[in-house]
Amino acid sequence: xxxxxxxxxxxxxxxxxxxxxxxxxxxxxxxxxxxxxxxxxxxxxxxxxxxxxxxxxxxxxxxxxxxxxxxxxxxxxxxxxxxxxxxxxxxxxxxxxxxxxxxxxxxxxxxxxxxxxxxxxxxxxxxxxxxxxxxxxxxxxxxxxxxxxxxxxxxxxxxxxxxxxxxxxxxxxxxxxxxxxxxxxxxxxxx
Amino acid sequence: xxxxxxxxxxxxxxxxxxxxxxxxxxxxxxxxxxxxxxxxxxxxxxxxxxxxxxxxxxx
Numbered sequence: 001x002x003x004x005x006x007x008x009x010x011x012x013x014x015x016x017x018x019x020x021x022x023x024x025x026x027x028x029x030x031x032x033x034x035x036x037x038x039x040x041x042x043x044x045x046x047x048x049x050x051x052x053x054x055x056x057x058x059x060x061x062x063x064x065x066x067x068x069x070x071x072x073x074x075x076x077x078x079x080x081x082x083x084x085x086x087x088x089x090x091x092x093x094x095x096x097x098x099x100x101x102x103x104x105x106x107x108x109x110x111x112x113x114x115x116x117x118x119x120x121x122x123x124x125x126x127x128x129x130x131x132x133x134x135x136x137x138x139x140x141x142x143x144x145x146x147x148x149x150x151x152x153x154x155x156x157x158x159x160x161x162x163x164x165x166x167x168x169x170x171x172x173x174x175x176x177x178x179x180x181x182x183x184x185x186x187x188x189x190x191x
Numbered sequence: 192x193x194x195x196x197x198x199x200x201x202x203x204x205x206x207x208x209x210x211x212x213x214x215x216x217x218x219x220x221x222x223x224x225x226x227x228x229x230x231x232x233x234x235x236x237x238x239x240x241x242x243x244x245x246x247x248x249x250x
Contacts, residue, residue, distance in 0.1 A: 064200075067197075069200070075201065076204060079204035084211075086212050087211050087214075093220065
């Protein structure tokens with residue numbers, strides 16, 4: 001149990017997927033202008049990564065590995081994730097139009113979020129068992145959502161701050177992201 | 192045998208994606224969300240189909 005907790009802490013905060021590996025930068029910059037949208041996107045990414053990781057891991061363990069088709073993992077995982085995002089988009093359209101509107105064009109872009117594919121592939125390459133895989137697949141998007149939300153609240157304050165004209169918008173956001181990465185790197189060695 | 196299994200798996204997943212895509216596009220878009228593409232001001236990803244750079248027509 002302690003090992004799983006250490007894995008959760010490591011994957012979510014210490015080795016944060018955005019700030020240490022720079023995966024999922026598109027929604028990180030695109031959906032971080034408002035904290036409401038950031039929360040919605042974080043929740044959608046948690047759901048997509050967790051469920052798609054379970055499905056891809058099961059396909060790998062029960063189909064690709066026994067049939068000696070492990071070389072097909074990339075194409076199979078991409079198809080599974082793409083299909084899954086379509087289903088999530090349909091679900092949000094039906095149940096929460098306001099969330100659909102706030103996520104805007106970034107919802108279909110979850111398909112191209114490399115963090116989703118990255119977690120599915122890492123579950124295999126790191127040789128995790130089922131418990132470790134589920135912990136890792138929950139921890140990584142939780143860290144993604146946490147950083148996205150914190151970043152969005154900073155950007156909301158930056159919008160009303162008196163920043164130099166040349167730094168307004170994306171330039172100051174990228175500087176803040178760099179400072180956050182430095183701050184998170186200070187947690188290295190915690191676990 | 193392996194090749195047949197590979198083809199069947201890919202065909203099954205492609206069919207799954209096709210069905211999910213069809214169901215998603217059949218679901219009516221909520222009011223006010225008809226053209227979300229207009230709200231995209233464009234990041235630096237010019238390969239994305241939503242980037243406004245694709246809408247600029249040459250004279």
